Amino acid sequence: MTETTVAQVMAELAGLEDPKMRAVNEKHGDDHGVNLGKLRAIAKRLKSQQDLARGLWRTDDTAARLLALLICRPKAFERDELDTMLRESRTPKVHDWLVNYVVKKNPHGEELRLAWFADPDPVVASAGWALTTERVAKKPEGLDLPSLLDLIEARMKDAPDRLQWAMNHCLAQIGIEHPEHRARAIAIGERLEVLKDYPTPPNCTSPFAPLWIGEMVRRQDEKR
Known part of the structure; x- marks a missing residue:
């Protein structure tokens, strides 16, 4: 060959x-x-x-x-x-594939998550938030979820689009996966109204966090 x-x-x-x-x-x-x-x-x-x-x-x-x-x-x-x-x-697309297909499988992923999370470049920071969302869902041990909610509440409303989207995903994931923080996650989403009017095709879940959380929890309950 x-x-x-x-x-x-x-x-x-x-x-x-x-x-x-x-x-x-x-x-x-x-x-x-x-x-x-x-x-x-x-x-x-x-x-x-x-x-x-x-x-x-x-x-x-x-x-x-x-x-x-x-x-x-x-x-x-x-x-x-x-x-x-x-x-x-x-x-x-390149940004998303790099984070999801490569960084998440790399041994330096956690180190990069911490570095990118605090980066002043919002596009870089959005990668840190995406990796954090992955941990919220799959490996939350060691994460300070109340502090993450504090940051989201303080910064998501005025964040640039890519960073805002990543923070919103993290908010929804906290509400979906962690019942003890669900009410606060929904309340933050309702107060900030980020992506509330996002055009969502029929049969798709809205990215508005309160609706997203509610729908995913409903599906989880149906499987039980």
Whole structure:
């Protein structure tokens, strides 16, 4: 099997570029026009290739970076490398995939969570909040949930969009997973009204925290 080069992959991605898809993606801040299903099919064919992933990342092309995140080995990155990559990730999809597919599986994830959580850059801070939300749901031991609610209550209303969304997700997760804090989480959401009027398609759960919490708790109760 011959080694696949960055140039070969970039040519393949260029052939998959769809102007209509790019126009849709750009409305959400993502500057690429490659169907994600086709991108995942390429990743499945290439399998895990860390050197190729690093080469694709260096192109600064969004589709190439998304592919890089699918074929990389998450545990192979050093802490500072991931920190640099996050600060280079200015489109929402690359940012989200880096956090969810790579950082969460990396041994430096908790260290990065703490560093990013307090970062003055709101986009970087949103990654810290996303990792914190993961811990709220799966490994809450050691987290100070009342202090998290204090921060959300004080800062979420005026936070920039990406950070506000991440803080709101954390608020909802605290209310869903921790009954002892549920009433306060709902009260904070009702008072701040963040995402209260967010357009939600039929059969989808609203991101407005009080409704989100109520719906997820209802589903949990149904399973019992």
